[in-house]
Every structure is written in structure tokens, then in C-alpha cells.
Amino acid sequence: MxxxxxxxxxxxxxxxxxxxxxxxxxxxxxxxxxxxxxxxxxxxxDMSNLGLDTIEEFDDCFKIGAMTTLRALETNERIMEFFGNGISESLCHIVGVQFRNCATVGASVFMRFPFSDVVTALLALDAQVQLHQKGIVSLEDFAKMPFDRDILTHIILKKQNIKMKYLSLRNSYTDFPVLAVAVSQTENGVQACVGARPQRAELVKDQGNILANGITKETAKEFAEFAANALSFGTNPRGSAEYRKHLCKVLVCRGLLALNGDDENEN
Ligand SMILES: Cc1cc2nc3c(=O)[nH]c(=O)nc-3n(C[C@H](O)[C@H](O)[C@H](O)COP(=O)(O)OP(=O)(O)OC[C@H]3O[C@@H](n4cnc5c(N)ncnc54)[C@H](O)[C@@H]3O)c2cc1C
Structure with missing residues (x-):
């Protein structure tokens, strides 16, 4: 207690x-x-008097205050219009609506939980975090930084031309994910973010230009294979390393095909 x-x-x-x-x-x-x-x-x-519980829209970005609840982010219509339903999909399995009406986005990102659906989805959207002391840093860098006593004040989502799909596999509907996957097509190419491996989420970029000529069933499969080989996987009570590696191939491939408007299951 x-x-x-x-x-x-x-x-x-x-x-x-x-x-x-x-x-x-x-x-x-x-x-x-x-x-x-x-x-x-x-x-x-308690920072609830500091006006950090809102999602503000600017010409070039959205700023999500640290005290914004998971549910407020999940149901924000402008975020959905701009980024599609990937963020909602990443949040909707977390415990239940009452829980998500309390848990905050700032804490979820600051804690960088290895199982985090939230961090996995936001990494694929090239999010940045604003820290009171250190200023703005990319979430990709923040995810690797050691814990300190700074305060996260905002999460920033730039209004770039981006599409994102989110998929997770859970042993039961509201359990922690066995694997969490977000794939995105950004202005800089395609990337996959894989969390709950069970290590912290990590991005894999298409450095070999596997998808440079477009996403097809063949290139999606090839990139999914590449991502699974580039990452390490571990075993915990929710699943073995081998199972997670297999899931990674399946979910990344499905996500890429869904990005392309082809939701047909590949495996
Ligand atoms: C039973 C359970 C199941 C869960 N399942 C999932 C899941 O499936 N997927 C998933 O992604 N997440 C899951 N979570 C995590 C959850 O989504 C939240 O991330 C978590 O509850 C923290 O949010 P909170 O607002 O309650 O933080 P708190 O409990 O209030 O704080 C957590 C920590 O963050 C620090 N902190 C809070 N705000 C800030 C800030 N602005 N700056 C710096 N430090 C700060 C606090 O000091 C504390 O150390 C689960 C949590 C629980 C309890």
C-alpha cells in the first residue's frame, strides 16, 4: 500500500x-x-491546476498536456481525423473506460513501460516530448534515456503527412499485450515500432528500401521478416521469444497491408 x-x-x-x-x-x-x-x-x-489536461491544436502540431487522460486522447476527434484510428486502437484495450478516464498520457509516456501500447503508437507517429528542464526531445531519444526527476509537460505530434496502423495481440482482451506493433508511413519512409517484446518499444526503419517501390504482399512480408530479425525478443509468462518473433512478422505484415488499404490477413 x-x-x-x-x-x-x-x-x-x-x-x-x-x-x-x-x-x-x-x-x-x-x-x-x-x-x-x-x-x-x-x-x-498534484499538477491538476496547471491546465495540462487539454489537447491543443496549432497550425503545425497538436500539443497533448501531460494530465490529459488516456480516454480523452482516445476519443479526440481532431486527432482521429488527422492520424486515423491508430491512437484509439492502441488505447482501447487498456483495462477499461473508467481506468482510462483516470490514467494520464504524461505518466504513461514518462514511465516508458516496456509493455506500453501508448509509447509504441506515439513512437510510430514521430512524437516529441516536452520536459520542464530539458525542453523538447524526440520520443525516440527519450525512450532510451535513463529515469531522472524532470517533469514531462506535453507530448507533441507534428502535423506531417503520416498514416499509422496499430495492432496488438493479447491473451485476453484487457491484459497487457504479448506484442504491440505500430507501422507508419511518414514523409521519411515506412517504419515499424514493436513493443512488449517484452523490452521497451523500438523503431525499425526501412533502411534497405524494401518498400521503396510500394507495399505489396511480397514487400510487406520481406520488411516484416527484416524487422523481426533486427529486433530482440524475450520470454515471459505471456509468451516465448520464438512466439513473439513469429507474431512480429505476422503483425508487421498485416499492418503494412492495412496501411495500403488491404486488410486481408496474410498468415
Ligand atoms: C492494472 C494496470 C494495467 C495496465 N495495462 C496497460 C496496458 O495494457 N497497456 C498500456 O500501455 N498501459 C497499461 N497500464 C499503464 C497505464 O496505462 C498508465 O500508464 C499508468 O497507470 C500510469 O498512468 P497514471 O496517470 O495512473 O500515473 P501515476 O500512477 O499517477 O504515475 C506513474 C508514475 O509516473 C510519474 N509521473 C506522472 N506524471 C508525470 C509527469 N507529468 N512527469 C513526470 N513523471 C510523472 C509518477 O511520479 C509515477 O512515478 C496499466 C496499468 C495498470 C495499473
Whole structure:
């Protein structure tokens, strides 16, 4: 059980940042993860007064505040119009609607959980994160950075010409994914992001130009094979490394064909 000595609703990000420098204090998002921990916190830092719970649209990007709930992102119509249903698809299997009405996007990205559907989908969309101290960094770099006591304030999605498809396989509907896959066609080419391997999500780009002449059943299969060989897979109670590698080939291939408007199952 978690025990909290003091609860502070902060008035500024600087106040939150200063309080968060003490290891005995902790930022609180939706508290869905934190409440399962067995620890004692001196000061719980609540940022819900800082206006970080909105999705703002600008000419060149969307800025998703850290306190935005998973459900608000899942159901945002402008995000869906712009990026398709990939983000919604990545979120809709996480526990249940009530849970997603509490859990926040900022905490989900900051924690970089290896099983994260959220990080897998956002990586494929070339997302950036805005940190109070370090400023804006790509999610691809952030995903590899060690944990520190900075605060994530926003996730930024640039309005580039991009298509993304999201697929995951779960042993039961709301369980953690056995494998999470997002494939996207960006202005810089095609890429696949594979999470829950069970390691942290990683991007594989089409460096060999396998898909340069278009996505066909043959090139989709070849790229899926390439992605599966480029990544490492591990075994945990949800699935073996061999099973995950096989799933990677199947899901990446399906995702690519779906990007192309061909939803026919390949395997
Ligand atoms: C039972 C269960 C099942 C889940 N299943 C899935 C799943 O299938 N797929 C999936 O992708 N996710 C899953 N999750 C993770 C979930 O989606 C959220 O990522 C998680 O609950 C954290 O969100 P929160 O807002 O509750 O964070 P909290 O519990 O409030 O905080 C989590 C951590 O993030 C830190 N933090 C919070 N906000 C910030 C910030 N802005 N900047 C810096 N640090 C911050 C906190 O200090 C804390 O250490 C699951 C979680 C649970 C509890």
C-alpha cells in the first residue's frame, strides 16, 4: 500500500519541479500505477491546476498536456481525423473506460513501460516530448534515456503527412499485450515500432528500401521478416521469444497491408 504524508496542489511547474527534486516526493498523474506500489511518499505533487489536461491544436502540431487522460486522447476527434484510428486502437484495450478516464498520457509516456501500447503508437507517429528542464526531445531519444526527476509537460505530434496502423495481440482482451506493433508511413519512409517484446518499444526503419517501390504482399512480408530479425525478443509468462518473433512478422505484415488499404490477413 502507498502512504502519503502531505498532498500539494502546485500553482506552477517550477514549484512542481522543485518539490520533485526530493526523492521522497512524487508527481501524481491519475494515480492508477502509483497506488499499486508499496511505498511511503512525503509529498504527493498534484499538477491538476496547471491546465495540462487539454489537447491543443496549432497550425503545425497538436500539443497533448501531460494530465490529459488516456480516454480523452482516445476519443479526440481532431486527432482521429488527422492520424486515423491508430491512437484509439492502441488505447482501447487498456483495462477499461473508467481506468482510462483516470490514467494520464504524461505518466504513461514518462514511465516508458516496456509493455506500453501508448509509447509504441506515439513512437510510430514521430512524437516529441516536452520536459520542464530539458525542453523538447524526440520520443525516440527519450525512450532510451535513463529515469531522472524532470517533469514531462506535453507530448507533441507534428502535423506531417503520416498514416499509422496499430495492432496488438493479447491473451485476453484487457491484459497487457504479448506484442504491440505500430507501422507508419511518414514523409521519411515506412517504419515499424514493436513493443512488449517484452523490452521497451523500438523503431525499425526501412533502411534497405524494401518498400521503396510500394507495399505489396511480397514487400510487406520481406520488411516484416527484416524487422523481426533486427529486433530482440524475450520470454515471459505471456509468451516465448520464438512466439513473439513469429507474431512480429505476422503483425508487421498485416499492418503494412492495412496501411495500403488491404486488410486481408496474410498468415
Ligand atoms: C492494472 C494496470 C494495467 C495496465 N495495462 C496497460 C496496458 O495494457 N497497456 C498500456 O500501455 N498501459 C497499461 N497500464 C499503464 C497505464 O496505462 C498508465 O500508464 C499508468 O497507470 C500510469 O498512468 P497514471 O496517470 O495512473 O500515473 P501515476 O500512477 O499517477 O504515475 C506513474 C508514475 O509516473 C510519474 N509521473 C506522472 N506524471 C508525470 C509527469 N507529468 N512527469 C513526470 N513523471 C510523472 C509518477 O511520479 C509515477 O512515478 C496499466 C496499468 C495498470 C495499473
Amino acid at each position: 502507498i502512504s502519503i504524508e502531505e498532498y500539494k496542489i502546485v500553482e506552477s511547474l517550477e514549484e512542481a519541479y522543485k518539490l520533485n527534486q526530493s526523492r521522497s516526493n512524487q508527481i501524481i498523474g491519475g494515480m492508477c500505477w502509483v497506488k499499486m506500489q508499496n511505498k511511503s511518499v512525503h509529498t504527493a505533487i
